[in-house]
Amino acid sequence: MAVKHIPEGYHTVTPYLVCDGADKVIEFLKKAFDAREVSDTMKNHDGKIRHAELLIGNSHIMLTEACDKNPSMPTMLYLYVEDCDKVYKQAIAAGGKSIREPEDQFYGDRSGGVIDSSGNQWWIGTHVEDVAPEEMKKRMQEMAKEKTDVK
Template sequence: MNKIFDTYIPEGFNTISPYIFTEKAEDLIQFLNDAFYAEELNRSINPENGDIANAILKIGYSNFMISQARGQFLNMRTAFYLYVNDVDALHKPAVDHGAKEEFPPAEMPYGDRQSGVVDPAGNYWWISERKVKTAYED
């Protein structure tokens, strides 16, 4: 590994950590809490308008950030690969709490059991249980 990456990284974050800008930050945080058991660790409010300047959330072992879309930081959509041990148990609450089903839980030819949902902000979530070890994991 290149030594440039040998630096302090806050607990729960990785070298690359997601940062979501969304038009309805509060709504997305509530969805992630309800559907994926997200835990809110911290929240900063913009004193000028009361919007969420930055919220740190944790799902499983991963931290990420959410902010109200504004100015040059327009609403940006992305995709996430969410590893779980029971795809069906997380797929249903996601749909029940407002996600659009992209595809139902199914066995994939690459060895995952997986489903796909789109959250209320338009982000894709591939909910996946890894069933086989791949060559690069050896």
């Protein structure tokens, strides 16, 4: 039996976060996004996380603690959820700092963002409207015009 080049349950792209305080980020992900660990977390001799895997919805996320050879690299991720307002509040309650409260976007999502203790941005979205490409372009141009008109 041939081994699949992508393990069962994984996707072509799997985020791998390098975090200062990876243990705190894991706890945040569990509380904010109902993440669950899918394998035993491996730790270094000093007790810091060497490798952890979590599942958020249907997507895997891998994490490790930052070190001299592998420094912290905050990133930005976008999560689709059923109710972004609810999950945004849950993320704030879990210790996330608000970047922007949820609001409707020109591209058909309602989204808001939080930042975790390691500097990662988590944008939380719910798709609420299918927007045709022409309409999306028009809305984006209108939004850009409104922002330049404000002084």
